[in-house]
Amino acid sequence: MAEKLSNVSEMIDVAVGKSRRLKEGILKADWEKIVGKICEKCQPDYIKDGILYIKAEGNIFIHHLTLEKTNYINKINSYFKENVIKDIIIKTGKLDENREEYLNHEVKKEKKEENTSILEKEQVNLNILEKIAYLQKIAIEREEYLLSQGFKKCKICGMLFEGEEEFCRVCLDNGNAKKYLKSHEQQNKGEK
Incomplete structure (x- = not known):
């Protein structure tokens, strides 16, 4: 039977303890706090069977991370207050483009204000x-x-387009242009 949880904090702790994906997300979000400045050249990729897989931009960073492996394992485990990671495997690879979303929170705010x-x-x-x-x-x-x-406005849908026709490519392709012309021919015949 499920345990009774007394507060939100307990619920979060239980969820983090059970969810590998949540742990990965927390690691990514707090990666700079855990590894320091080298976070710009590496990133946690995923956790599988207690092994943290890390991508690094080059061999020099792999070397540094390997030398500090035990230190990082201890930091991560103390961060989660449980033994989550028993080993780290580091591979060279391209860092995710969206990793800026969880790094440099202050820089992100400044860039957002600029943009x-x-x-x-x-x-x-x-x-x-x-x-x-x-x-x-x-x-x-x-x-x-x-x-x-020089753009034209389609007589049917109102889309702006470039070309010599009276209708946009969409209306020509789906047959609406023919229907439009046919209905206008009938209207013109009825007026005469």
């Missing part, structure tokens, strides 16, 4: 209706610009 779009900066205090009106204005300006640059 904040003009739209976000201008709309901080706008309510939802003002935001919609602003987006509509931008869309109209974009459409006018593209039309002035």
Whole structure:
């Protein structure tokens, strides 16, 4: 029968103790705290049967990690307050591109602030209706610009496209252009 847990902290400890994937995620998130500056040149890959597999950018980093292996095993096990890792295997490999998501949290915040779009900066205090009106204005300006640059607007779906036809490639391919022309022919006949 399941144990009764008295608080959230206990629940988290039990979940971490049972989940290998959660341990891997925690290791990745706190990798810099565990290994220090070398975290920029290596990363934990996965844990299997008590063995932590690490990717490193080159042999010099493998050498360093191998020399410090016992130290890192002890740090990781004390970090989890249980014997999670009994050995470490280090291999050369390309580091994941998304590893910046869990490293350098302060740098990440700064980069995010730098990359904040003009739209976000201008709309901080706008309510939802003002935001919609602003987006509509931008869309109209974009459409006018593209039309002035030689783009055409599909008579059926309204998509902007480049070409000599009256219809976009999608409407031509799915037969909507033929249907449109046929219905307009019938309307023109009915008017005469």
